[in-house]
């Protein structure tokens with residue numbers, strides 16, 4: 001039995017899809033969604049976590065706390081004592097020092113807790129998800145915080161497929177993988193690809209990350225974490241391609257164009 005946390009989210013929903021396709025028994029964790037295979041639990045409610053983790057063989061750990069804190073990861077690890085394996089979704093750049101900050105400090109604390117545990121752990125550090133474009137309306141200029149920064153955006157389906165390999169086999173215990181797509185792209189490159197695939201004009205506008213995020217009402221600590229990540233990417237920190245996805249999946253990593261082509265329908269209501 002596999003427990004998939006973040007099961008209604010971008011990566012967790014793909015992990016659920018793959019486990020379901022393969023006929024692997026799983027429990028999908030959500031705070032509110034109900035249905036076959038679903039368990040309702042909240043990282044802030046230890047009793048619910050104990051119930052969700054009871055009797056499972058492995059956990060896919062996805063946390064999205066409202067402010068950057070390892071508390072959700074640590075609560076899950078506390079509840080999961082006795083579970084043999086955890087595969088954690090972390091983020092690229094975690095632990096690197098940039099501009100006086102430690103990147104992804106909250107992911108780092110969780111990673112270190114996992115590494116110090118008796119668990120068989122695997123840590124996945126993906127680059128930006130190709131699907132982040134779904135957050136934008138195509139009728140307005142899309143805010144470009146990254147300017148000339150290149151990054152090899154990764155298809156969530158590839159991240160999920162690697163997670164499932166790590167959950168179902170013993171080959172990846174004790175490994176930390178930086179997961180990327182196959183191509184270094186700027187944000188404007190992605191917009192041009194999407195424009196071509198959708199046959200719909202898409203414009204971008206350069207924006208300051210801090211000012212743009214402040215207007216969204218995000219908590220200051222979260223803004224600080226994102227702006228540090230943006231500055232790191234602008235300084236070339238995310239401009240790398242790794243071979244982990246093709247090596248682990250034994251096929252090429254999916255391109256941004258493939259992702260855009262396969263998700264055209266998701267953009268139709270935005271046009």
Ligand SMILES: NC(=O)c1ccc[n+]([C@@H]2O[C@H](COP(=O)([O-])OP(=O)(O)OC[C@H]3O[C@@H](n4cnc5c(N)ncnc54)[C@H](OP(=O)(O)O)[C@@H]3O)[C@@H](O)[C@H]2O)c1
Pocket residue numbers: 005006007008009010011012029030031032033041042043044062063064065089090091092125126127128129132
């Ligand atoms: N986006 C990127 O480009 C990127 C890149 C690298 C790494 N990452 C990392 O990826 C992770 C996010 O993954 P994702 O995009 O797949 O997540 P997501 O789509 O934001 O979904 C997260 C899920 O977590 C659940 N959740 C939120 N708060 C919860 C709580 N208190 N208790 C239990 N469940 C809770 C929610 O499900 P319910 O509402 O159903 O409860 C939600 O569906 C983050 O750790 C981030 O740092 C993201």
